[in-house]
Amino acid sequence: MKKLIYGNLKMNFNLKDMENYCELFLKKVEQSKNEIAIFPSFTNLMFTKQKLTASKVLLGAQNLSSEVSGAYTGEISADMLKSVGAELVIVGHSERRKLFLEKNETINKKIKQALSQGLKVVLCVGETKYERQNRKYKMALEKIISETLKGLYENELKNIIIAYEPIWAIGTGVLPTVKEIEEAANIIRNQVSVEFTSQAAKNLKLLYGGSVNTQNCKQFLGANGINGLLVGGASLKADEFAKICNS
């Protein structure tokens, strides 16, 4: 079955680096049966879109504004992303929560902005190390789902992909077990069925993200209820990421 393999390039690559990356990476994933997307920085979006014209690889952005337009210096709107060819956007990444103090309410507004412009959303959800160690992760995940998806219509959920990214596993090399991922996937789907319907929960596409690499990707792709991967660090190496995409 086709898996979704998405690469979050974070704040890496100037234009030249991006060109080199595209040259190497796109050739290697030409034959892949999976749905692949790359999420470069804003400044590389237009250029990357041109590189992707002959490819099935999708283009996504890493963030967007919660506002439509106007006096918000330094912000990038959903409309702007759409106009340069982005198809997806990551919302609610834990780095944005931690370093830029984004709250569920803002994330909810960002999701609505993205959907209004026809962008698909990759919503990141995950518990902290403290919440995991103190068995508060169920409550934490339920709260994020409930508050970030507030006020959405069930039919909008088809344009939302949820990435389960335990914060303690991002960039740390510390991995959850497959059982822990499956349990989290169940918690997320259950909460979606509470907020919407069991059909919506069943149809939901769920990714796992956190220290994925070529060695461990297969075990995560095999987890029940997981439809793909969101890859950070390992997506920066065209070779390594291509191997994950082809798995």
Ligand code: PEP
């Ligand atoms: C991420 O930041 O979304 C991520 C999954 O990072 P890494 O793969 O580096 O842990």
